[in-house]
Amino acid sequence: MSDLTMDELRARPGHVDPAAYGLGVVDLAGDGTVLSAWFATVNLGEHLGAAALLADVAGLAGAPGTASLDDEQLERVLRRSGVAPEDLDAHPNLAAVAALRGANRLHDAFPTRQQVVVTTIASLEDPPVDAADAYLRLHLLSHRLVRPHGLSLEGVFGLLANVAWTNRGPCPVADLPAVRTAARVAGDPLVVFGVDKFPRMVDYVVPSGVRIADADRVRLGAHLADGTTVMHEGFVNFNAGTLGPAMIEGRISAGVVVGANSDLGGSASIMGTLSGGGKEVISIGEDCLVGANAGIGISLGDRCVVEAGLYVTAGTVVTLPDGATAKARTLSGVSDLLFRRNSTTGAVEVRPREGAWSEGLNAALHDN
Secondary structure (H helix, E strand, O other): OOOOOHHHHHOOOOOOOOEEEEEEEEEOOOOOOEEEEEEEEEEEOOOOHHHHHHHHHOOOOOOEEEOOHHHHHHHHHHHOOOOOOOHHHHHHHHHHHHHHHOOOOOOOOOOOOOEEEEEEEOOOOOOOHHHHHHHHHHHHHOOOOOOOOOOOOHHHHHOOOOEEOOOOOOHHHHHHHHHHHHHOOOOOOOEEEEEEEOHHHHHOOOOOOOOOOOOHHHHHEEEEOOOOEEOOOOOOOEEEEOOOOEOOOOEEEEOOEEEEHHHHEOOEOOOOOOOOOOOOOEOOOOEEEEOOOOOOOOOOOOOEEOOOOOEEEEOOOEOOOOOOOEEHHHHHOOEEEEEOOOOOOOOOEEEEEOOOOOOOOHHHHHHO
């Protein structure tokens, strides 16, 4: 292991800067399974000197992946950085190194332990190589550094463990009965929020300018733009979300993107790529309204309205303004359309619309 400076490390022959990297803490089960990874810093194409230094001390040798850092290694990073303690605030990754000293420890209540790690990603287009890599990509999405579909999440379900998410942190599912009994005997019952591969976003990332009425309904990896409001019945999956101010009172499935100033009404839903095994990415444009209890399995362009209670799938036969019929998939992505059901005949009709949705979003509701 060398004592080269950050600049010298990057100048070495063959050195390649990572596309992204993070410094954080993983929770490990007794058998070494990664239960969770929280990143104190998330870097996308920046602070590359610190990336080279962390990788060198951790022994990553420029390879993508994850390596642990004990307290002695963390001290070594600080010494080799040449940055004075009083100047650490100007270097977010080095400040995190200083703050994470002492984080390597056993959990107080679970048969788990915490470990400080550095994770590097060579290319966002490559699939994640380990669980911490997958978590770092989910952080990139929720920190709004990458838009949905802006990185590969291929194989993510196979990398993430099924975990009991509790008020005391992640717990191995197999250990939950014993942990629950011990907590009850101690007079401090355990609260289990869910058993899943993905945690709640707000326990890891809270983006600025958003409101989330029920934290359980937004998964880590959701992308919520400034001005987004997710109400109690709203749900946002990973690798999905909003690109501007939006009112979400329905479900945004995995892979779905909603444009600015659009409203997803109460209990409305957008079909995602995970439901039914489809490969088409469904999106909603800007200034759209999907009414309460409505849903879509096609993309909407800008300024579209779907009547409350109407579910439009790709195979739905719709009546066009000239009386002809077609399947709704032929209108996917077209702007300025109104989808409605004729209350007399029951036929699904499509009519052209002019101008933006007249009511628009309530500005006061989105002053987050």
